[in-house]
Amino acid sequence: MNELKHLKRLSMVKSNTGIKFLTPAVSPGNHCPMRIASVIVEDIEGLSSLLVGMQECTTHSRLFSPKPEGEHGELHWLYVLDSHEVVFGCRDGLIDALRKMDKAGAKAILLIVTCVPELIGEDIEGIIHEVQPELSAPITFVMLGQFKNISYPPGSWKTMEALGRLMDVKERDSNCVNVLGRAPEEEHISMPSLLPALAEKGISLRYIAPGASLTDFQSAPDAALNLVVSPYTQPLAVKMEREFDIPYTALHNLYDVESIDKAYAGLAERFGFSWDDIFEEERQEAIALQNQVKEMVNGLRFVLSTRIDMPIPLSIYLSKLGMEPLLLHLEEYYPEDRINAKELIAMGHNPWICRMVNAEVDLSVLEKLAPDICFGYLWSTNKTIPCVSDMFDFYGQVGYGRTISLLRRILGVLDEIDASRKGGIEHGATSI
Amino acid sequence: MGLHRFKPLPSGRMGIFWTLATIREAALVEFGCMGHMLYSGVTLKRAGVHDACKLYSTHIDETDIALGGTSRLNHTIANVVKNDNPRVIFLLPSSIPEMIGTDIPALCEELQPKYPGVRLLPFGYGGFDVIQHRGVQEALLLLAKTLPVDTEKTPQPTFNIIGSCADLFRFQSDANELVRIMEGTFGMKPLCVMTSDTSVEEIENMGGAHINLVIRQEGEATAKHLQERFGTPYLLGRPYGIEGTIRWIEEIAEISGMTANVDFIKVERRISRKRIAPVMPNFQHIVRSHADEAILSLGGHADVVRGILSFGCNELSLFKGTCWCDCPHMGSEDIPYFSEDQWVPVVQEHKKGYLMASGEVLEWAGLNRELQISNPDTKWHLHPYEPPFMGFRGAVHLVNLWINEEIDD
Numbered sequence: 001m002n003e004l005k006h007l008k009r010l011s012m013v014k015s016n017t018g019i020k021f022l023t024p025a026v027s028p029g030n031h032c033p034m035r036i037a038s039v040i041v042e043d044i045e046g047l048s049s050l051l052v053g054m055q056e057c058t059t060h061s062r063l064f065s066p067k068p069e070g071e072h073g074e075l076h077w078l079y080v081l082d083s084h085e086v087v088f089g090c091r092d093g094l095i096d097a098l099r100k101m102d103k104a105g106a107k108a109i110l111l112i113v114t115c116v117p118e119l120i121g122e123d124i125e126g127i128i129h130e131v132q133p134e135l136s137a138p139i140t141f142v143m144l145g146q147f148k149n150i151s152y153p154p155g156s157w158k159t160m161e162a163l164g165r166l167m168d169v170k171e172r173d174s175n176c177v178n179v180l181g182r183a184p185e186e187e188h189i190s191m192p193s194l195l196p197a198l199a200e201k202g203i204s205l206r207y208i209a210p211g212a213s214l215t216d217f218q219s220a221p222d223a224a225l226n227l228v229v230s231p232y233t234q235p236l237a238v239k240m241e242r243e244f245d246i247p248y249t250a251l252h253n254l255y256d257v258e259s260i261d262k263a264y265a266g267l268a269e270r271f272g273f274s275w276d277d278i279f280e281e282e283r284q285e286a287i288a289l290q291n292q293v294k295e296m297v298n299g300l301r302f303v304l305s306t307r308i309d310m311p312i313p314l315s316i317y318l319s320k321l322g323m324e325p326l327l328l329h330l331e332e333y334y335p336e337d338r339i340n341a342k343e344l345i346a347m348g349h350n351p352w353i354c355r356m357v358n359a360e361v362d363l364s365v366l367e368k369l370a371p372d373i374c375f376g377y378l379w380s381t382n383k384t385i386p387c388v389s390d391m392f393d394f395y396g397q398v399g400y401g402r403t404i405s406l407l408r409r410i411l412g413v414l415d416e417i418d419a420s421r422k423g424g425i426e427h428g429a430t431s432i
Numbered sequence: 433m434g435l436h437r438f439k440p441l442p443s444g445r446m447g448i449f450w451t452l453a454t455i456r457e458a459a460l461v462e463f464g465c466m467g468h469m470l471y472s473g474v475t476l477k478r479a480g481v482h483d484a485c486k487l488y489s490t491h492i493d494e495t496d497i498a499l500g501g502t503s504r505l506n507h508t509i510a511n512v513v514k515n516d517n518p519r520v521i522f523l524l525p526s527s528i529p530e531m532i533g534t535d536i537p538a539l540c541e542e543l544q545p546k547y548p549g550v551r552l553l554p555f556g557y558g559g560f561d562v563i564q565h566r567g568v569q570e571a572l573l574l575l576a577k578t579l580p581v582d583t584e585k586t587p588q589p590t591f592n593i594i595g596s597c598a599d600l601f602r603f604q605s606d607a608n609e610l611v612r613i614m615e616g617t618f619g620m621k622p623l624c625v626m627t628s629d630t631s632v633e634e635i636e637n638m639g640g641a642h643i644n645l646v647i648r649q650e651g652e653a654t655a656k657h658l659q660e661r662f663g664t665p666y667l668l669g670r671p672y673g674i675e676g677t678i679r680w681i682e683e684i685a686e687i688s689g690m691t692a693n694v695d696f697i698k699v700e701r702r703i704s705r706k707r708i709a710p711v712m713p714n715f716q717h718i719v720r721s722h723a724d725e726a727i728l729s730l731g732g733h734a735d736v737v738r739g740i741l742s743f744g745c746n747e748l749s750l751f752k753g754t755c756w757c758d759c760p761h762m763g764s765e766d767i768p769y770f771s772e773d774q775w776v777p778v779v780q781e782h783k784k785g786y787l788m789a790s791g792e793v794l795e796w797a798g799l800n801r802e803l804q805i806s807n808p809d810t811k812w813h814l815h816p817y818e819p820p821f822m823g824f825r826g827a828v829h830l831v832n833l834w835i836n837e838e839i840d841d
Contacts, residue, residue, distance in 0.1 A: 017493070017494075017495070021491070023511065024490070024504065024507035024508050024510075024511050025461075025488050025490075025507070025508040025511035025512050025515070026466045026469070026488060026489040026490065026491050026508070027469075027486070027487060027488050027489070028466075028469070028470045028473055028487070029466030029467070029469065029470045029489055029491065030466060030467075030470075031467065031470065032465065032466075032467025032470070032471070034467065035467070035471075054443065054527045054560070055433075055440050055441065055442050055443040055445075055446060056443060056445065056446060056468050056471075056472075056527065057467075058436065058439070058440055059439045059440065059442060059446070059808070060467070060468075060471035060472075060475075062439055062792075062808070062810075063471060063474060063475075066810060067796070068437035068438060068796070069437075077435060077436065077437055078435070078436040078437070078439075078440065079434065079435055079436070080433035080434065080436060080440045081433060081560070082433045082434070082560065082561070083559065083560035083561040085433075086531065086560045093434050093435070096434075096435070097434070097435040100435060115465055115527065115528060116527055116528070116531065119497065119528060119531060119532075120531070145465075146465035146466070146467050147465055147492055147493050147494055147496075147497060147528060148493075148494055150491070150493065357466065357491070361511070361515060
């Protein structure tokens with residue numbers, strides 16, 4: 001297909017820069033990483049922020065973090081560079097701003113640095129180093145120029161990683177586990193069965209994600225283990241392993257029953273207990289569904305569209321079920337994706353890799369590619385490609401439960417395909 | 433600029449965007465990071481603009497910046513032409529190209545011969561010391577200098593509205609009220625409502641109008657240009673209040689030589705007065721006995737503040753409170769420019785009387801959001817049929833807001 005000629009295959013992609021737009025003329029495009037950072041800071045009790053940028057970024061950030069002050073005294077202020085600072089730097093102004101925020105009672109401050117201050121090479125780390133000794137509030141920062149961070153995931157994972165700088169060494173609590181990547185209560189997102197099961201075994205869980213407090217973050221280095229349930233927190237887990245020697249177990253990228261078995265067994269072994277048959281019922285359901293889907297999807301060709309957290313691990317799982325990846329939209333090429341990519345390629349697949357930024361026009365390319373099934377978001381008017389949508393629902397979900405939900409959704413779409421082949425599902429007014 | 437608790441003064445680039453983004457038959461391309469256009473588009477939708485200019489970004493990455501690459505712009509324009517075939521593609525200035533010195537006008541000149549059917553129109557004034565109002569002014573002027581074609585005056589009298597742009601709060605309702613009044617008073621149809629309800633074709637033909645109604649000072653340079661080129665007279669002003677609107681109509685009649693429909697004006701005056709009559713004794717009582725409650729404080733665009741203040745003080749005898757404008761270049765002795773450091777104490781100390789300002793200010797202060805007269809906004813405004821502030825209907829609306837505020841107090 002001519003429309004794909006400019007793209008690279010997975011084997012040729014080594015970083016974000018290798019991911020080409022499926023079609024040019026961006027409309028409406030990806031979210032800026034600044035958006036996610038603004039959303040996160042607003043949701044961490046006790047954390048203040050200073051967004052540094054031009055009028056556009058600072059104004060638009062108020063779409064996501066609308067109030068200058070939070071309920072618990074948090075300050076979410078803005079620093080706008082003037083024409084002089086664009087040329088000569090904003091060091092003095094930023095130091096003055098941090099002093100004012102410190103004086104106004106900020107407990108800790110995250111500097112969110114956007115395009116222009118990053119482009120002029122402002123030495124944010126140096127500024128913090130210089131001013132920190134005179135401030136009570138610890139300062140951390142995240143560089144989020146969109147010219148370097150093309151889409152929203154860095155706004156999440158780099159921000160979470162930056163918050164790691166607010167952590168100090170703590171005495172280890174051998175019974176404490178940090179759950180990285182979900183809050184204890186997420187609206188509309190069910191709790192994975194693993195977490196209450198751990199609590200029942202006497203493990204103390206601390207949730208580190210938007211919705212946690214600054215104190216939770218600062219206390220986190222006392223944990224014996226980090227459980228990663230979202231790709232956005234894996235870099236924080238890596239950092240905490242490096243700086244505080246806290247091991248981590250990644251669960252967010254495990255879909256097949258066997259891998260989940262191994263991870264759960266590893267947890268039981270680490271804490272010296274037995275799971276008994278706590279998960280057996282859902283495990284058996286996952287196995288049964290996995291076998292059922294395998295029989296039905298063998299040979300089906302799929303594409304991954306937008307709004308999928310971990311496309312390559314998902315593709316590996318779908319390929320294990322017998323499906324063939326044609327084209328994957330990657331929002332972000334994570335460091336661990338090099339290993340994930342090797343695994344998918346070793347399975348004999350080397351799909352096209354792209355970034356979809358033009359919802360309406362990209363759909364026409366996908367229709368021409370004519371996959372049997374799509375995962376992710378499609379332009380709302382589409383009825384031509386069977387689609388497993390709303391994949392973001394799986395945020396913060398892991399284990400057998402997530403696999404069961406995914407497989408059920410696939411079966412649902414397969415039923416729709418079957419029904420349409422038999423003449424379609426009836427719509428319209430119900431007869432009375 | 434420096435430290436802000438609230439939204440800063442928008443840039444000239446943002447002013448240009450809000451001026452252009454409502455124009456039909458056109459596409460708007462920003463050579464820059466895609467987040468800008470995504471969120472500008474959201475802001476526009478929140479203001480109730482739909483089916484207008486198609487919005488595109490090229491995105492720009494480190495390699496483009498390091499090597500001065502502009503191929504993304506070429507590809508984007510090619511795709512926009514192929515998919516949308518707009519009459520005009522506006523090229524919006526953006527902060528990164530402004531920094532690295534990308535010469536967008538030169539690129540357009542180079543690309544133009546490839547697209548004979550589509551005009552590529554680059555906009556300047558993207559610099560870091562240019563603010564919103566200048567951006568609006570220069571965008572209006574460039575449109576007027578480049579798009580209008582030579583034309584005769586329309587056989588039936590017509591008018592243009594200049595300066596109705598998406599950056600003003602309730603811009604659509606106000607423009608609709610002026611159109612209604614012009615049709616009722618002079619039987620005149622609008623040729624071009626620049627730019628909140630117009631197309632490339634309507635801008636091209638705007639030279640055929642018999643009068644230009646300039647409703648913000650940023651539009652005066654445009655009106656002067658059109659006067660010079662087409663001989664079109666113009667009136668600068670925003671009509672507020674019943675008598676204020678009648679004076680505005682009289683000025684139009686004088687400038688254009690048209691005869692106003694006296695019956696229409698009489699009916700409008702009578703209806704408006706009847707509607708506000710039941711509460712007029714309340715205002716008289718407040719003014720006479722509770723002077724501290726009859727104070728009108730206003731913050732927003734200088735022309736909006738001046739207009740509403742004039743209505744409140746001249747027709748209802750309210751007292752002028754603290755009034756400020758949102759543009760440092762428009763500040764005057766009676767309506768100075770206030771930065772947030774200056775308006776924050778005014779708002780915090782507000783206890784009695786009427787305070788009308790931006791949605792952001794009112795929401796932060798926990799004041800009545802109904803009294804919003806300016807942006808920044810914080811809410812969605814999906815339909816354009818909210819009551820106006822200008823004209824006869826605007827007068828009734830304002831009185832209604834004030835009397836309810838009195839009851840709430």
